[in-house]
Amino acid sequence: MKKGDLITPVSFPPIALPQLKAYGKAARDPNPIHWDEAIAKKAGLPGCIAHGMLISAFVANTAEKYLALKKGWSLTNFKTRFLGMTLLGDTVSVQGKVSNVTDQEITLDLKAVNQKGDLLATGEAKFGKN
Amino acid sequence: MNLESFVGKKTGTYSETLKPEDVKAFCEAVGIPFNQEKIPPTYLTTLRTGEFDLLKEIGVPLPQILHGEQEYTYEKEIRPGSAIQFETEFTQVTKKEGKNGVMSFLIFTSKISSNGSLSATSKTTVVARGVG
Amino acid sequence: MRFHSRFLRWIVFGVFFCLPLSSSAVSPKTFTFRLLGDPETLDWNRAHTPIETFLMMNLMEGLVAVESSTQPIPALAESWKQSADQRTYTFKIRKGVRWSDGVFLQADDFAFSWQRLLTPSTAAAYAYLLFDIEGAEDFYKGKIKDFSKVGIKVLDPYTLQVRLNKPIAHWIYIPSFWVTFPMRKDIVSKAGEAWAKPGRMQTVGPFTLESYDFDSKIVLKANPHYYAKRGNIEKVVALIVKDDSTALSLYESGKFDVLTDLSIVDLNRLHSRSDLKTFPYLKTAYMGFVTDKYPISNVKVRRAISMAIDKSKIEGVLHGKQSAATTFVPPKISGHSPRLGLKYDPVQAKAELRSSGVDTTRPITIDLLIPNWDKTMTLAQFIQAEIKKNLNVTLNIISFDNKTFRAQLDLKSFPIFITSWSADYPDPDNFLSVFTSASGNNRTAWKSEKFDAQVVQARQGSSTSVRTKTYLEMQKQILENDVIILPLYYEPNLALVQKRVRGFEINPMNYIFLKKVNVE
Structure with a gap:
């Protein structure tokens, strides 16, 4: 693993309402804009939008899966920034690269995009040697 | 709204168990495998209770906020089924005037511990539209 | 995909419900256990003895x-x-x-x-x-x-x-x-003082009370509405057996699944057996000095005695896997340190005694108060021999039944005593507050306003590191400077556990949770 290595993009199944309902319940997010279309539209949104942290979960999982190939490292820091809205039916894919490698730390830069290539979120994952 | 005067406000300490069945439901909803040795990194989002309680105390209505940024630092792995404690503090606020009016960036910091020692810290930035 | 997994779950459920009928590994079992005596009450607001604690922790x-x-x-x-x-x-x-x-x-x-x-x-x-x-x-x-x-x-x-x-x-x-x-409230209002009886009492824990025959046995059965996981124990039979050798023979014949409260006589014989299990216990046995009784009132005499006992030999005398104590706070909780307290040093001990001003040219005899249990007597005789050998001081052992012993402790009439403290809650406060001025458990006649203030201050502190530092300072004062007690040993809980029993443990507070146990 070296600086500049690309992470094979990972695509997740299209965002559907039952998933948002299940995630909202499991993540204890009380906000109805994620599952009630009428409320979402009233709030000026085009429709129900996915939870930002659901997209982060995709990003973090992609990072951990990539690093799992290299034994003995674990996630020490994860940062994510939300930049775009994810709508129902959108297909999210996560891509990225290795941005830094030292003896003690590996850093990955990741991003989540929709099927149109719009940027939804960026992520930075740091792994430390166990 | 004088948000600065609330900086430094803490929630007090919450205690609960991260139930394996809840962690499992979370993994199923995301579409990732459940690992009984450790919770997924973003499972800590279920502990935003403290942020919501503070926002309520400060007087910022939930529909006006957006999740801007999230950062987690992990000290040790947390097993599903662990009893954990956490405390959230409102640590910073910055105001910005934009083309859509005023916006405030609020930062909340949480310390999460299990078995008496620190397991993770969380830093959340929320954007409050029309608040400032 | 989703439909498929739900369908699968139903199949799994079906198999699960069938299992108890077909597999002996998960079939309902009876767990038989010894109680040392009758409980004084089954009303948990009033319960206070270890016998009652065992019942309460499994009913509620x-x-x-x-x-x-x-x-x-x-x-x-x-x-x-x-x-x-x-x-x-x-x-x-x-x-x-x-x-x-x-x-x-x-x-x-x-x-x-x-x-x-x-x-x-x-x-x-x-x-x-x-x-x-x-x-x-x-x-x-x-x-x-x-x-x-x-x-x-x-x-x-x-x-x-x-x-x-x-x-x-x-x-x-x-x-x-x-x-x-x-x-x-509905049950207590209706039945009054007689509510805590089989048939009336309702419980919320893993078991519920089935029957109670005075001086004979107490039977618990699985609570059908219990909300959490429970092993395969369907019935708990607690037989009241006061005699140690009867209890041991009931265990040896396979009647008891587990036997706790083993006597020192039995331990001597059992200590290498594979079914003898060890469980960490927050308990410290110690020697207390009544600091206003001559010649113990002299701190150099207290120091001399403290340095004249080789605590590492206690295990060889008591056979209960004891380890030499350092701080009053036992291992596994904050405030414990392996480096605090006076060390065994017979040469220094003699020097302390010589420089104390006490006349060493004449025989010195000091009374030692203990309860008349085999174990404490054995320990006291060991200490007596150590003090004789290293200081040429005679300890005069005075033993009473436990009740009289407690009364004598309260009177503070003897200069030295041996007792122990086990945790009510796993926090150093529970140990150090024993020696405050107002504490009914402080039998040393020693008082310190500074110490009292430190207990209060540490109790209200929220940072573990600050609290720990205070607790170590306080122990340096009572163990090394003022020498009001000498911690003797820590000991685990020991129990004989049959091979067929899985998941049995005694927790550090001496509690047993049978919901975690499975019997094969």
């Missing part, structure tokens, strides 16, 4: 529990919040929990129990455990008649809020005590 649960680790974990409270000023606890009661008769548990069941615990006519030995709650002590003393003035509030059927007088670092352990377990 509290808001929080202290099980395998020393951290409190959610039990009947699913979660709780301590306010930023550290004085208010808000407990969320777990929804859907039922008593053994099917009635849902609610916050009122706790409020009723706590009010009853604080009511003077209940005469509960442990009522004082709630005295840190606002107004609780005044209610107990009759200064407040209106319970709504006490800081115990039911906010809604599933929320209980408690307000303390001041922050108490260890307070969260209080609702793990059996006396604070919830109680049913």
Whole structure:
């Protein structure tokens, strides 16, 4: 693993309402804009939008899966920034690269995009040697 | 709204168990495998209770906020089924005037511990539209 | 995909329900256990002996529990919040929990129990455990008649809020005590004092009371409505057997699944057996000095005695896997240190005695008070020999039955005594507060305002590192400077456990949770 290595993009199944309902319940997010279309539209949104942290979960999982190939490292820091809205039916894919490698730390830069290539979120994952 | 005067406000300490069945439901909803040795990194989002309680105390209505940024630092792995404690503090606020009016960036910091020692810290930035 | 997995789950469920009929590994079992005597009461507001504790911990649960680790974990409270000023606890009661008769548990069941615990006519030995709650002590003393003035509030059927007088670092352990377990107002109102009987008593824990034959046996059966996981024990038969050798032969013949409270005579023979299991125990045996009794009033004499006993030899005398004690606070909780306390040093011990001013040209005899148990007698004889050999001082052993021994301790009439302290809650406060001026357990005649203030200050502190530092300082004072006690040994709990028993453990507070046990 070296600086500049690309992470094979990972695509997740299209965002559907039952998933948002299940995630909202499991993540204890009380906000109805994620599952009630009428409320979402009233709030000026085009429709129900996915939870930002659901997209982060995709990003973090992609990072951990990539690093799992290299034994003995674990996630020490994860940062994510939300930049775009994810709508129902959108297909999210996560891509990225290795941005830094030292003896003690590996850093990955990741991003989540929709099927149109719009940027939804960026992520930075740091792994430390166990 | 004088948000600065609330900086430094803490929630007090919450205690609960991260139930394996809840962690499992979370993994199923995301579409990732459940690992009984450790919770997924973003499972800590279920502990935003403290942020919501503070926002309520400060007087910022939930529909006006957006999740801007999230950062987690992990000290040790947390097993599903662990009893954990956490405390959230409102640590910073910055105001910005934009083309859509005023916006405030609020930062909340949480310390999460299990078995008496620190397991993770969380830093959340929320954007409050029309608040400032 | 989703439909498929749900379908699969139903198949799995089907198999699971069939298993108890076809597999002996998970079939319901009876667990047979020894009780040393009859409980004095089965009313958990009033219970106070270890026999009662064993029953309560398996019949009932509290808001929080202290099980395998020393951290409190959610039990009947699913979660709780301590306010930023550290004085208010808000407990969320777990929804859907039922008593053994099917009635849902609610916050009122706790409020009723706590009010009853604080009511003077209940005469509960442990009522004082709630005295840190606002107004609780005044209610107990009759200064407040209106319970709504006490800081115990039911906010809604599933929320209980408690307000303390001041922050108490260890307070969260209080609702793990059996006396604070919830109680049913309807049952107690109807049956009065006779409510805690088979057929009347309802419980919320893994088991419920089936029958009680005085001086013979107590039978518990699985609570059909228990909310959490339980092993395969369907029935618990607790036989009351007072005699140690009868108990051991019942174990050896396979009648008992587990045997605790082993006698020193038996341990001598059993200590290398593979079914003898060891469980960490928060307990410190110590020698106390009554600091106003001559010649113990002389700190150099106390120091000399402390340095003249080779504690590493105690294990070889008592055979209970003891280890030499350093601090009064035992290992596994903060405030313990392996480096504090006076070390065994016979040469220095002699020098201390010579420079004490006590006339060593004439024979010196000092009384040593102990309870008349085999184990304490064996220990006292060992200490007597060490002191004779290293200091040429004669210890005169005076033993009484436990009740008289306790009375003599309170009178502080003998200069040296041997006793032990085991944790009520896994916090150093529970150990160090023994030696405060107001403590009824301080039998040393030693008092220090500074020490008292440090106990209070550390109790209210919130940072573990600051608290630990204070506890170490306090122990340096009582062990090395003022030498009011000599910690002798720590010891684990020992039990004989049959091979067919899985998951049995005695926790560091001496509690046994049979819900974790499976019998093959």
